[in-house]
Amino acid sequence: MAEENNSKVEPGSQDTSRNVNQHKTSMQSHSWFMEMLLRRLRVIDANKGDKFAPILDAVGEFGTFQRRLVALTFIPNIISGFFLFVDQFVLEAQKPYCNTSWILAVGPNLSEAEQLNLTLPREPNGTFQTCRMYLPVSWDLDSIIQFGLSYTDTCQHGWIYPGARKRSLINEFDLVCGRELYKDTMHTMSVVGLLIGCFMFGLISDTEWLGGEHRAHGIILAHCFFDVGILFLTGLAYSIPHWRLLFLVGGLPVFPLIFYIWFLPESPRWLMMKGKVKEAKELLCYAAAVNKKTIPTSLLDELQLPRKKTTTASVLDFYSNRQLCMMTLVLSIVWFTSSYGYFTLQIMMKEIGVNIYLRQVVFGLMEVPARLCCIFLVEQVGRKWSLAVTLLQASLVYLVLMFIPAGELGTRLRGPCLATEPKSTMVLVIMLGQFSLAATATVFLIHTAELFPTVLRSTGLGLVTLSWVAGAMSSLTIIRHGPSILPFFLCLISAIMALGFSSLLPESGNQPLCDSLEHFPHLRNMSKEDVSDETSDDTSTDVS
Incomplete structure (x- = not known):
């Protein structure tokens, strides 16, 4: 009888277990659906303050037009990766x-x-x-x-140079045996070129045509092609025997970028801030036509000049507007930290004897998943907490590197390490640090672009990139003239400082893009012309 009862109970227990599993699956699906719905509602609520949000929705959130723009950023990012690291190959250390x-x-x-x-x-x-x-x-x-x-x-x-199989700047100009100063000068000139370019042009960016999560996805995808540029450089440097030919082949794709003047459309946000309403409307209608959409006439009619006279913004606003100045200072500190740590780890991999082709391929392949992981981070925890997570991970890596035995590093790093083989422990830790810093740079680029107002976005990106270049120059100087532990110690201190200062930044995820300096009203130094305009407007209102 007991066996019969057991046999009768078993089918019921199986049905119950199946029902429980189905219920759990249903609950998980329901929870996921509710989370996606809440996230969408938060985006809709945030976009209420952005007059361009409904128009961009009508144009198409990520249609053919936007996909073309993102694809056009791939070539500049590939070329950027090439020129940023090409000096490591043409100035590769050779035994004379x-x-x-x-x-x-x-x-x-x-x-x-x-x-x-x-x-x-x-x-x-x-x-x-x-x-x-x-x-x-x-x-x-x-x-x-x-x-x-x-x-x-x-x-x-x-x-x-008996072991040299390529013609480089080192063996062509004999930058050895006391003449290394010229080599450092060439490194510095390369970085100064980046400095001038950042100051004059800022960063090429079309995030302004994208909204919300699509903006972050577009930036992350474009950043991945920066690593494609590193792999492209490594392949060329390995196969081309002369440094002049390397520059020629790698630099040829720069010339077609001149035609971007006609291919890349202007940002309608920027056109509106400059008072060019007609051009902004025509551009939006063209984008909608490419996406096979139609913008309602009522939405286009809402695009009008602001009541007050359009104010011209300039680089001086970063000084006169205290709130904007403080935000730029914080952003610069984090950019400096990211750059200084990144290039310090790059140079350290070189000093411990890792083959240049191997390390560039490994870094290029490793940084792609690091940047793709940022998609999950920025969607789940936002820009601010994503930045905190990546900076904290980088800080822990620096702390571990400080406790690696001195024999692993050498007493001083002023030239090639005498070790005959790379130290596996240090290589693995440095790779983890590179992973963290690649994610940090990607998250922070998204955060920075979303915090600056449209009228000063390119200028602001250019200014904070100056600190990125300063970090690259500092890493080269400190690692050549300081004790082995000093570069890691400064990396740790700067990362902790950046982590603390980044907490002062506002969250930009699911927030409308800021178009003008009116979002910084209480500390803005207004011109007499603006004050007189406001006074006349107020007077006319009172009379009516």
Whole structure:
């Protein structure tokens, strides 16, 4: 009987278990649906303060027109990745030896190894010295072999590079043995070029045509092609034997970008801020036609000039407007931290002996998933908390690097590390740091673009990018002239400071884009013309 009862209970228990599982699945699906609905409602509520939001919805949130714009940003990002890191290949460290071809006059049949063995002094560990040579003598070859040479001096007739298989700036201009200062000067000139470009042009960005989550997705996708540019550079540098040819092939895609002047449409937000209402409407109608949409006439009629006279914004507003100035300062601190840490880890990988082609390929492949992970972060926790998470992770990486034994790093990092093989522990930690900083840069670019007003967005991005360039220059200087632990210590301190200052920034996710400086009203220094306009408007209102 017991067995019969058990056999009767089992089907019921299976049905119950099945019903429970179905109920759980239904609840999870319902929870996911409610979460998506609430998120959509928050976006709709936030867009109420943005007069462009309903028009962009009518144009099409992410139609053919917007997809074309995002695709057009891929080429500039690829080229940016190429030129940002090309100096690492054309200035790649190569082992030089003094040119001692004088001995070939008495021993023309000597092999290269025999020539070096007779004419170069050795280090205590048995390797040839790179910057000294035995002085020439008037002996015959047998006497040189029998008695050997004794007197040494610095290289008298230039250098040779037996292991070099490519023509680089190093072996073409002999930037070795006390002439490394010129190499650092070239690095600095490269960074200064970035500095000037950032100041003059800011960053190329069409986020203003996209709204909400599509804006973040577009920026993240474009950033992934920056890493494609790094992989493109690595492949070219590996296959092209001359640095001039490398620049020529890699720089050719720059020239078609001139035609972007006609291909890239202006931002309708910016046109409205400049009082060009007719052009803004025509551009919006064109975008809608490409997306096979139609903008209701009532929405277009709402696009009118503001009641007050359009105010011209300039770079001086970053000084005169205290609130805007403080926000720019905080953004600059975080940009500096991200850049300084990123390039410090890049140089450190070079110093511990990782092959340049291997490390660039690994970084390029690793940073793509790091940036794609930002999609989940910015959607789930917002821009501000995403930035905090990535900065905290970077801080923990710096802390771990500080406790790696000194033998792993060398006492000072002023030249190539003497270790014969990379240290696996340090390589893995640095890769984790690069992953965190790549995510930080992507999240922060989204956050920065959304915080600045339309009238000053490109200018603001250009200004904060100056601090990014300053971070790159500082990393090169400090890592060459400081103790091995100092660069990591400064990385940790700057990351903690950036983490603290970033808490002062407002959340920009699911918020309407700011178009003018009217969002910073209480601290803005207004011109007399603006005040007189406001007074006349108020007077007319009172009379009526």
